[in-house]
Amino acid sequence: MSKMIPVPSNSIIPERDSDKKPILETLHLGIDFGGLTAVDDFTLTVGRTEIAGLIGPNGAGKTTVFNLLTNVYQPTRGTIMLDGVSTAKKTVAQVSRMGIARTFQNIRLFSNMSVIDNVKVGLHNSIDQSLFSAITHCFGYRKSEKKSREEALELLDFFSMADWADFQAGSLPYGAQRRLEIVRALATHPGIILLDEPAAGMNPSETAELMENIRKIRDTFHIAVMLIEHDMNLVMNICEGICVLDHGKIIAKGTPDEIKSNPKVIEAYLGKKKEA
Amino acid sequence: MSRINSKIRNLNKFTLTNIESYSIVIVAYIVISLLNNFGKINNSISGQLVPICAYIVMAISLNLTVGFLGELSLGHAGFMSVGAFAGVITASCLQDVIPSDILRLIVSIISGGIFAGIAGLIIGIPVLRLRGDYLAIVTLAFGEIIKNIINCLYVGIDTSGLHIGMTSIEALGMTNGRIILNGPQGAVGITKLSSFTAGVILIIFALFVVLNFVNSKTGRAVTAIRDNAIAAESVGIGLTRYKLTAFIVSAVLAGMAGVLYAMNFSSIVAKKFDFNTSILILVFVVLGGMGNIVGTIIATTVLYMLPELLREYADYRMLIYAIVLILVMLLTNSEKTKQIKEQIMLKLTRNKKYEEREGGNNV
Amino acid sequence: MTFISNLISGISLGSVYAIIALGYTMVYGIAKMLNFAHGDVIMVGAYISFCASTYLHLPPIVSIVIAMIVCTILGIVIEGLAYRPLRRASSLAVLITAIGVSYFLQNAALLIWGSTPMTFSSVVGFDSIPLFDGGLIVTSESIVTVIACIIIMICLTLFTQKTRIGKGMRAVSEDKDAAELMGINVNVTISITFAIGSALAAIAGVLLCSAYPILTPTTGSMPGIKAFTAAVFGGIGSIPGAMLGGILLGIIEIFSKSYISTELSDAIVFAVLILVLLIKPTGLLGKKMTEKV
Numbered sequence: 002m003s004k005m006i007p008v009p010s011n012s013i014i015p016e017r018d019s020d021k022k023p024i025l026e027t028l029h030l031g032i033d034f035g036g037l038t039a040v041d042d043f044t045l046t047v048g049r050t051e052i053a054g055l056i057g058p059n060g061a062g063k064t065t066v067f068n069l070l071t072n073v074y075q076p077t078r079g080t081i082m083l084d085g086v087s088t089a090k091k092t093v094a095q096v097s098r099m100g101i102a103r104t105f106q107n108i109r110l111f112s113n114m115s116v117i118d119n120v121k122v123g124l125h126n127s128i129d130q131s132l133f134s135a136i137t138h139c140f141g142y143r144k145s146e147k148k149s150r151e152e153a154l155e156l157l158d159f160f161s162m163a164d165w166a167d168f169q170a171g172s173l174p175y176g177a178q179r180r181l182e183i184v185r186a187l188a189t190h191p192g193i194i195l196l197d198e199p200a201a202g203m204n205p206s207e208t209a210e211l212m213e214n215i216r217k218i219r220d221t222f223h224i225a226v227m228l229i230e231h232d233m234n235l236v237m238n239i240c241e242g243i244c245v246l247d248h249g250k251i252i253a254k255g256t257p258d259e260i261k262s263n264p265k266v267i268e269a270y271l272g273k274k275k276e277a
Numbered sequence: 278m279s280r281i282n283s284k285i286r287n288l289n290k291f292t293l294t295n296i297e298s299y300s301i302v303i304v305a306y307i308v309i310s311l312l313n314n315f316g317k318i319n320n321s322i323s324g325q326l327v328p329i330c331a332y333i334v335m336a337i338s339l340n341l342t343v344g345f346l347g348e349l350s351l352g353h354a355g356f357m358s359v360g361a362f363a364g365v366i367t368a369s370c371l372q373d374v375i376p377s378d379i380l381r382l383i384v385s386i387i388s389g390g391i392f393a394g395i396a397g398l399i400i401g402i403p404v405l406r407l408r409g410d411y412l413a414i415v416t417l418a419f420g421e422i423i424k425n426i427i428n429c430l431y432v433g434i435d436t437s438g439l440h441i442g443m444t445s446i447e448a449l450g451m452t453n454g455r456i457i458l459n460g461p462q463g464a465v466g467i468t469k470l471s472s473f474t475a476g477v478i479l480i481i482f483a484l485f486v487v488l489n490f491v492n493s494k495t496g497r498a499v500t501a502i503r504d505n506a507i508a509a510e511s512v513g514i515g516l517t518r519y520k521l522t523a524f525i526v527s528a529v530l531a532g533m534a535g536v537l538y539a540m541n542f543s544s545i546v547a548k549k550f551d552f553n554t555s556i557l558i559l560v561f562v563v564l565g566g567m568g569n570i571v572g573t574i575i576a577t578t579v580l581y582m583l584p585e586l587l588r589e590y591a592d593y594r595m596l597i598y599a600i601v602l603i604l605v606m607l608l609t610n611s612e613k614t615k616q617i618k619e620q621i622m623l624k625l626t627r628n629k630k631y632e633e634r635e636g637g638n639n640v
Numbered sequence: 641m642t643f644i645s646n647l648i649s650g651i652s653l654g655s656v657y658a659i660i661a662l663g664y665t666m667v668y669g670i671a672k673m674l675n676f677a678h679g680d681v682i683m684v685g686a687y688i689s690f691c692a693s694t695y696l697h698l699p700p701i702v703s704i705v706i707a708m709i710v711c712t713i714l715g716i717v718i719e720g721l722a723y724r725p726l727r728r729a730s731s732l733a734v735l736i737t738a739i740g741v742s743y744f745l746q747n748a749a750l751l752i753w754g755s756t757p758m759t760f761s762s763v764v765g766f767d768s769i770p771l772f773d774g775g776l777i778v779t780s781e782s783i784v785t786v787i788a789c790i791i792i793m794i795c796l797t798l799f800t801q802k803t804r805i806g807k808g809m810r811a812v813s814e815d816k817d818a819a820e821l822m823g824i825n826v827n828v829t830i831s832i833t834f835a836i837g838s839a840l841a842a843i844a845g846v847l848l849c850s851a852y853p854i855l856t857p858t859t860g861s862m863p864g865i866k867a868f869t870a871a872v873f874g875g876i877g878s879i880p881g882a883m884l885g886g887i888l889l890g891i892i893e894i895f896s897k898s899y900i901s902t903e904l905s906d907a908i909v910f911a912v913l914i915l916v917l918l919i920k921p922t923g924l925l926g927k928k929m930t931e932k933v
Contacts, residue, residue, distance in 0.1 A: 071511060092510070093507075093511060094514055095513075097513035102511070105511075109507060109508035109511075110505070111501045111504035111505055111508065112504060112505075113504050114500060118497055122497050122498065122509065122514070125494060125498055125513060125514055126513045130494040130495075132495055134493075138489045138493075146493075186511075186512070188512070189512050189513055349732060349735070403918050406918070407917060407921055408921070410876065411876075411917055411922065413674070414868065415913070415914055415917055417865070418913050418914050419910070419914070421865075421910050422907040422911060425903065425907035426907060429904060556739055559736070559739075560739065563732055567732070592750075595743065595746075595747040595750075596747040596751065598747075599744035600744065602736070602737075603737055603740035603741060606726070606737040607722070607725055607726065610730070610737075611725035613725075
């Protein structure tokens with residue numbers, strides 16, 4: 002599967018993306034926290050419509066990678082190219098506007114706001130409304146509010162959450178909160194969405210539904226999905242490319258089948274360190 | 278799709294809350310005006326009507342910063358002060374140009390708002406980078422700085438124009454002009470322009486601005502930042518920009534309230550707008566329920582009148598006020614009362630599902 | 641020579657601020673609350689000491705001890721009645737309660753002692769020391785204040801570093817819940833902190849009024865706010881920070897009063913605070929805060 006790519010070792014791009022520019026490229030990315038290297042030499046390419054998995058034992062630095070990709074942490078070394086543009090020296094908000102969206106390991110919803118308002122906040126940068134029309138509620142206010150409400154409901158309906166639109170986000174059941182976070186991320190019209198442990202705390206039927214939803218996201222919006230997950234069943238089933246991280250370093254990259262049989266991966270998970 | 282359309286057609290419930298807020302103010306205005314006309318309100322209370330209006334506008338404006346933006350400001354009276362003195366100077370300058378009192382008041386209020394807004398911008402840029410208690414202490418510091426500077430400001434007007442100095446009135450070198458601002462003695466010889474009607478109109482204006490602001494794209498961004506700044510950034514909302522917008526809108530309204538307040542007296546000193554005034558307004562906002570505009574209006578009126586109503590207890594009234602304040606905070610916030618409240622809420626929500634988006638008076 | 645004389649009075653005033661700031665910073669470090677009533681405890685301490693020496697004709701030392709005891713009890717009572725029920729409430733609710741307590745203390749003092757300013761007689765027994773043939777006069781109050789400040793600083797540092805209770809206090813300030821799981825009684829620890837802070841406030845009140853002998857029910861509020869500023873200046877929650885912040889603030893205040901402008905001195909003090917916080921957002925010796933994502 003790497004035969005068409007000029008730098009095969011970096012990439013696990015599926016064949017349907019191979020003639021297009023990748024959505025995300027990182028080169029020798031690394032970060033130190035006070036002398037401690039949390040992530041080092043992280044080089045990866047994610048294709049336009051790829052579902053990529055980032056796995057590894059606890060404390061391997063997976064969430065740190067997400068924080069680097071979204072500029073929550075400024076990398077000590079290396080570069081990140083999002084759709085061919087470097088994200089160096091950009092703020093988190095600017096990087097988001099460049100087309101990267103994410104969810105959080107510990108859910109970060111606007112829990113005092115309604116479900117639909119959460120999605121509308123996600124739509125923020127695509128709503129055309131000036132401060133003046135916001136304060137007067139005239140001059141295009143109604144039009145822009147109606148448009149954003151329609152779009153938000155459409156997105157919610159896509160995840161069969163439209164009925165909950167006016168509920169307070171914090172009052173939703175756990176699984177629905179995770180789904181709402183995904184909807185909010187999608188509302189930013191990203192080119193790639195990063196999901197941090199989307200199946201955490203879900204039961205098997207919810208996980209199955211989530212797997213279907215992740216595929217649906219890719220097939221409907223034609224965007225790339227990158228996810229951190231401990232549920233190997235989910236990862237092996239839906240990810241086209243998998244990257245395994247241990248002690249902040251990539252120890253393996255490849256298709257699910259390649260990863261399953263990789264001795265280094267088995268050692269990282271079952272060998273000296275016992276991790277689920 | 279039909280389900281979605283029915284949802285879109287649903288009347289936005291915020292419009293209802295808005296109508297509620299406006300009607301409370303208008304009904305109160307009509308009732309008080311009628312009572313006043315029939316002489317049912319004694320002088321000590323009718324003299325407080327304009328200050329109450331000014332404090333209500335202040336509380337509405339501070340609610341935007343504390344309730345919706347979620348940042349603790351301990352220097353809000355500073356903006357009131359900037360507005361008040363800018364408004365007084367404007368009104369004084371325009372005394373001969375605009376003969377109409379109403380028009381001059383409007384122009385002064387706008388001018389006070391603009392100057393307070395500029396102060397909000399200058400203060401907001403550094404302040405909003407800080408967090409939590411550090412932000413609070415810096416707003417306090419700015420409030421004190423504003424008070425100090427205005428205390429040293431001497432402004433006069435004569436035929437050659439406006440004179441501004443910081444040493445003494447003589448140093449302005451005026452030949453035969455009028456003194457507007459006389460350092461620690463404050464602004465003197467103010468023509469009273471404010472009226473209860475003007476105050477109520479300003480309240481309605483403030484309500485209009487804040488309620489509309491909250492239910493807009495910008496307002497949602499501000500609330501989102503309060504709820505979870507990291508998540509708000511992750512969906513592409515620039516923190517500084519929206520915090521600053523809310524802060525400036527809040528400052529403009531505070532400045533306007535300051536003009537209304539100052540124009541009700543013949544003289545006013547900068548000391549009036551000190552730390553204690555900022556705290557007083559904060560108390561109104563917190564007791565009224567943060568993010569709850571109607572609650573803020575009621576709390577301001579009640580708490581402002583409380584010392585007046587306790588007048589017969591003379592010496593003890595402020596002590597009683599303090600005790601009431603502590604007891605109310607204990608009753609509304611302690612663990613035990615919270616549990617009881619939750620049980621009641623649980624019973625209520627069984628019938629009435631998740632309708633309060635603004636969360637009532639939770640602090 | 642005026643420079644040195646200004647410097648000495650700056651350090652002396654700063655030492656008072658530092659002692660008050662210690663109370664703020666310890667309470668903030670442990671209970672994570674801005675105790676706005678702290679300034680008024682200073683005033684109560686000064687009044688008690690004043691009454692003990694004026695009406696009961698007790699020697700200065702005894703009057704100070706009485707003031708400390710009364711303030712300690714006051715601190716524990718305030719904490720137990722007003723702040724303890726709000727341990728899990730929002731910080732804003734606690735802040736407003738603290739403001740309520742502050743109003744209460746001021747108005748109670750107004751009822752008890754009236755609004756007429758009282759002239760506080762200095763507790764310091766010896767005369768000022770003239771140096772360089774009278775070219776430089778070091779007031780006895782400044783000497784006592786600075787020495788008291790140094791002693792308090794050393795004692796507090798030893799207390800928090802070496803004793804069991806002090807270690808418990810540090811543990812509670814790091815993580816209340818974890819400390820509780822380790823068998824530390826959080827309520828008692830917080831009470832002790834309030835007790836120490838209030839006792840220090842009593843000392844500060846007496847020293848403040850010895851140097852600036854006008855005593856009214858609002859005497860404590862402005863020094864309270866400034867000491868709070870000093871605590872933030874040095875990095876709130878840090879004991880050496882409160883010390884450094886207090887002394888720097890005192891020096892800045894005296895210098896701007898004598899070299900720039902008396903009216904604008906407060907503005908300058910606050911402007912310096914703002915500048916420091918802009919460069920170091922958590923104060924001079926404060927710990928950097930980061931939120932985990």
